[in-house]
Amino acid sequence: MSKLLLLSIVVGLVVIPIWAAREPHPLRAMRLALLGLAVLHVGYALFARFVLPRIAA
Amino acid sequence: MSLHQVRQTLRISLARHRVSGALTLAVALATALVVRLALPETWRVQAEVVVAEPATLYRLTAPFDAVPRLDGDLAQLPELLTSKARLVALVKRTGLVDRWAATRSPLARLKDALVERVRGPMSDEDLLDALVAMVDQRLGVWVEGNKVFIACEWSDPQVARSMVEGTLVALQALRLERDVGALEAAARALDGQRAGVEAELRARLESVEQEQRAARAQGRWPNYAGAREQLRRDTGRASELWLEAANTHLRAEAMAKSARFRTLVTVPPRAPRRPEGPSPVQWALGLLVACLSSHLGGAVVSGLLGKRVLSDAQASAVTGVPVVASVTREWSGVMLPIAPRALLVVSLLGAASGAALALTRHPLGGLGPWLLVAAGWALWRLPLKWPLLGLLLLAVTVDDPTDRPYYNLWRSPLWPIGRVFFTNIAWFTGFELSLMGLGALTLLRRLAGRAEQTEAPGAQGPGPLRGALVLSFVTVCWLVVWGLARGGIFREALWQFRALAFLPLASLLALSAFRFPDDLRLLGRVLVVGSVVKALLGAYFMYGIAFPSGEYPPHTTGHNDTMVFVTGVVLALVRVWEWPSWRHLLQALLWLPVLALALKLNDRRIAYVDIAMALGFIYLVSPMHRAKRLLTQAIVAMIPVLLLYTAVGWNARGGLFKPVVKLRSIVAPTADSEEESSNVERDIENFNLLKSWERDMVFGQGFGHAFTEFIPSNDFSQSAFGHIGHNSVLWLLWIGGITGFFGLLLYLGLSAFFFARTLPVVQAPEERVALLVSMGIIITYLLQAFGDMGTQAMQLAFFVSIAVAIIGRLTSRYGRWSPAAIPLTQKNEPMLDGESSLA
Incomplete structure (x- = not known):
């Protein structure tokens, strides 16, 4: 389970931009993709720092 | 021309x-x-020595001891024979310091005279150092099987011969020391032990005699207090030690006497008749x-x-x-x-x-x-x-x-x-x-105004993608500086960042070089040639060389070849999926067995995961068409059968259930299996990486450092003692923090973005295949990075750079990075390259 969660950043790196690309306007789509990726990175860091140790324990 | x-x-x-x-x-x-x-002329002298292990002697004299392995000892010989101490001894023994001036060529003497005039005369110590360095360069010792070769190239044939003879003597002395030295030391130790026991024996005898005399004088029975039992034990021990020492002496003597038969000089050093060349x-x-x-x-x-x-x-x-028409003049x-x-x-x-x-x-x-x-x-x-x-x-x-x-x-x-x-x-x-050279050449040609003739016409990918590639390169440079500023070692950093730094460069070059779809066929042919050559060479090695000689290696091709085979499988299947025709089906049926053989010889579990993930992704992003509908219906219908098959074969060892065995080795390996041990090692390493990352989660550690081993692993050397993580994703997070990781791999996210914007409007099947396979390559790269050092291989990086170039070029071709881009739901014809796009 924790290994799958660790993999989430790899999945997010591909899925979030593909999801953002659905927005018709390219600049808005790009902004959405960059924002999504930034949120993914911050969220992953928080997950690795606070959540993962509890799951692993 | x-x-x-x-x-x-x-x-x-x-x-x-x-x-x-x-x-x-x-x-x-x-x-x-x-x-x-x-x-000066160069004279080469070479000697060849066959070295044999005294296995028979070992077995006869010490049947219960392990016979030492010859290959391990022989591998150390070149280093031992060319150690600085030995080279100094060799130079002194051959009198090279005295003979040096006489053996110099006129040009070399002129150079020596000029140097002496500038720096003053050279001291004997400096001359000795210089000669030792020269001998180190010109004396070669190498091992092939059980043969040791010694060769020397010098400007004087006699000196070359003396060098080889001296090294030969040193080799024989080393072998003698190795075979006999340890035995003699053991024999001497046994002699020492026996002498000690005998001394105790004598002391105890004296005390017994004293007790007897005292008892007789006092008219009582003597009290030995266990001394007689101790005497009996010491006598036995002394006899054993004597026997063991005598045996060891005999073994040492036998080894010494037979030494010359075990280092047999098959090609003695002879003065050559004419110089090299x-x-x-x-x-x-x-x-x-x-x-x-x-x-x-x-x-x-x-x-x-x-x-x-x-x-x-x-x-x-x-x-x-x-x-x-032209008038041809005469030769003159x-x-x-x-x-x-x-x-x-x-x-x-x-x-x-x-x-x-x-x-x-x-x-x-x-x-x-x-x-x-x-x-x-x-x-x-x-x-x-x-x-x-x-x-x-x-x-x-x-x-x-x-x-x-x-x-x-x-x-x-x-x-x-x-x-x-x-x-x-x-x-x-x-x-x-070569990549650096091509980068410099491209820059020079642009400065010389030759870009039009040598680069592919049209927009070279969307601006943000090119920007993300430049950002990736800049981030690598920043992390090197950041790491070194925090006490990192550049030599270690070099191994860590090189493939990551070259990937953006290769991608930018590929974006400039290729034009799609014109060049897709060329790329496909290269992939076919590569995969077939690797598979055939691997099969020849396995069935023609390894098996007949009794070797059963677990794999033939290396880790980096997995990408070639996975991409081949995905390409063969996606062509049939997106562009169904009898021709493509036949080509796939011809190519896939070769790839299956290659995958078997590659023997990596992650390859099957890569293929499954890439194909699963392609299935998900493909629009619903007849083939997809049929496949979906078939999968739904097969689910109960597949579940039953998996359940029955879960504890099987192979045969009909080999795919289930492979699946289990990935998902839940059996206890005490090699796979389970490997998984545990990786879990420990991941834990160590995550704990190390906690020190600076935003900016990371930078390149040139090793992660901390909070929990010791069985073999820390596998991660180059903490400098390289098997899980490249966690390893990069530790090195760059979330900012560095974002900068390093943003181009992969943007490639997925442009892929998703372009695919829905592309109608030409070969372009659709190219886009899907490119995304398959990126997914494979990310999975390899997560699973096994994927970011460290230049071959993988090169594949990704081609994939990024395909996505970037096709995005520009279809004008998918443009404020005026037509909504995604509408099918449109390709624009002229780069027309009205932001690229």
Whole structure:
């Protein structure tokens, strides 16, 4: 389970931009993709720092 | 340039620039003769020794001891025999310090005199150091099987022979010490133990006698207090020790007496009859080749530098009128005056040709500078895609010596090329240096205004994608500086960042070089050639070399080859999926068995995960069509059967259930299996990486550091002692923090973004296949990065760079990065390259 969660950043790196690309306007789509990726990175860091140790324990 | 033009240029150059040609010839001849006379001769002496293990003696004298392994000991011999202490002894033993001045050539003496005038006379210690360094360079010791070769090249044949003889003596002494020294030491220790026991024995006897005397005088029974039992035990122990020591002495003696039979000199060092290098006939031939090539090269270079009309094509370019007929002059034609600039250039090239002949001592050595000039000229004019395709072909076909090809049991014919391209030459590998060279060449050609002729026309990908690639490179540079500023070691950093730094460069080059869909077929052919060559070589090694000689290596091809095979499988299947035709089906049926063999020989579980994930992704993003509907229905119908098959075969060992066994080894390996142990090791490493990352989660540690081993692993050396993580994703997070990771891999996210924007509007099946396979490559790369050091292999990086280029170029082609882009739901025709896009 924790290994799958660790993999989430790899999945997010591909899925979030593909999801953002659905927005018709390219600049808005790009902004959405960059924002999504930034949120993914911050969220992953928080997950690795606070959540993962509890799951692993 | 056509053959006719080449002939015309050669003919006219030779006719009009005879003086330049003759002068170049003269310079080449003079340089070759001067360098030949000035350079000292080299004499080579070589000896060959067959070393045998005294297995019989070991078994006869000590049947219960393990026989030492010969290969391990032999592997250390070159290092032992060329250690500094031994080289100093060798120089002193051969009296090289005294003989040194007499063996110098006139040119070397002149150099010595000049150096002495500037720096003053050299002290004996400095001379000894210099000679030791020289011997270190010129004395070679290497091992092949059970043979040891010793060779020395020197300017004096007697010195060369003395060096080899001295090393031979040292080798025999080392072997004797290794076979006999330990036994004699053991025998001496046993003698010492026996002497101690005997001394105790005597002391105890004396005390017994004293007690007897005292008891007799006092009229009582003697009280020995267990001394008699101790005496009995000591007597037995002394006898055992004596026997053991005598046996060990005998073994040492037997080893010493038989030593000369175990280091058998099969080729003794003899003074050579003639120096190294070509024979007089070869010399004459070499001079002829150098002179002819210099004459021709001098004339042609003069002609090209003179900018005079040499061919019909030039005439047409100058006049703007096509040449319809020409008058052929006789050989004596019009001669042109010599231009000083051209004269200087051809003289230098002629001198280089002569020097190359004398220095390389090869009959064709004189051709070298002219070939280099021709290659440089061709590279300057060649479109960028050809050298890039050449590099891709090398990446997918040749062996990477750092990846343990063929389990290091065999070297394929492609191994020497692989050694040049994948091992360090000057800080970087040949492959990396080639990429750097191509980058510099592209920059120079742009500055010289030749980009249009050598790069693919049209927009070179969307601006944000190119920006993300530049950002990735800048982030690598920043993390190197950041890491070194925090106490990192550059030597370690170099290993960590090189593939990451070259990936953006290769991607930018590929974006400039290729035009899609025109070049897709070429890329596909390279992939087919690479995968087939690897599979056939692997099969030959396994069934023709390894099995017959009793070796059963678990894999043949290396880790980096997985990407070739996975991409091949995905390409073969996606072509049928997106572009169904009998031809593509037949091609897939021919190619897939070869790829299946290659995957079997590659023996990596992650390859099957990569294929499943890439195909699963392609299935998900494909629109619903007939084939997808049929496949979906088939999968739904097969689910109960598949579940039953998996459940029945869960505890099976192979046979019909081999796929289930493979699946279980990935998902839930059995306890105490190799896979389970590997998974545990990786879990420990991941924990250590995550804990190390906690120190600076935003900016990371930078390159040049090792992660901390909070929980010790069984084999820390597998991660280069913490410098490389198997899980490249966590490893990069530790190195760069979330900011560095974002900067490093943003281009992959943006590639997925542009893929998703472009795919829905692409109708041409070959472009759809290219886009889907490119995304499959990116997914494979990310999974390899998560699973097993995917970011560290240059071959993988090169594949990703091609995938990024395909996505970027097709995005520009369809104008998908444009504020005016048509909504995604509407199918549109491709725009002209880059038209009205932001790229």
